[in-house]
Amino acid sequence: MDIIFATSNLHKLNEAKAIIGDLFSLITPRELGIYEDIPEDEDTLQENAIFKARYLWERCGKVCFADDTGLEVDALGGAPGVRSARYASDECDSRRNMQKLIKELNGISNRKARFRTIVALVIDDKVSLFEGQLKGSIINSPSGSEGFGYDPIFLPEGYTKTLAELTSHEKNLISHRGIAMRKLSDFLKSML
Ligand code: ITT
Secondary structure (H helix, E strand, O other): OEEEEOOOOHHHHHHHHHHHOOOOEEEOOHHHOOOOOOOOOOOOHHHHHHHHHHHHHHHHOOOEEEEEEEEEEHHHOOOEEOOOOOOOOOOOOHHHHHHHHHHHOOOOOOOEEEEEEEEEEEEOOEEEEEEEEEEEEEOOOOOOOOOOOOHHHEEEOOOOOOHHHOOHHHHHHHOHHHHHHHHHHHHHHHHO
């Protein structure tokens, strides 16, 4: 069965494929010839995820899902949160986003944070939501080269390695996206 994943982020695509790729064929907007940036201007992860999934569903009428993810830092009142991609600038530059976050947390001892993923699935105009969270803390020097985004400065709770020092398989077993995608997978399987 073909399912459209409304993302332009190939890291996300690969993480999702590792979980639901055996049963479902994940198609990207680009593979459908849709190249425009889907707006992500809403105030919450949930609203953004629904907007992205619906946008694609309205264009192609097929089963679509989207993932909106944010890094929520306790000492910053939940920032960067829904603005995680454009935290430092509109260029969505992960290195600059991490630099800004490290600077904002300078001298602050509470380093607690969590990644939160909301997946929105649209089938026949009906929306279903799935959530995953990963608790951890922010460290000052990026470490590791796996993963993407803020992974090099995120230490999952109970771990001595950052997410970027774990293999993609290890990350998927514990991550916000892994948890949300497994919920999505169980839901889709129940419909087969
Ligand atoms: P879409 O096309 O799916 O919207 P995106 O990269 O814009 O891709 P999001 O808005 O959901 O995705 O994510 C916001 C940012 O949060 C993203 O650019 C990364 O910098 C960061 N991020 C998301 N998931 C992450 C993960 O698993 N590990 C580290 N950083 C992550």
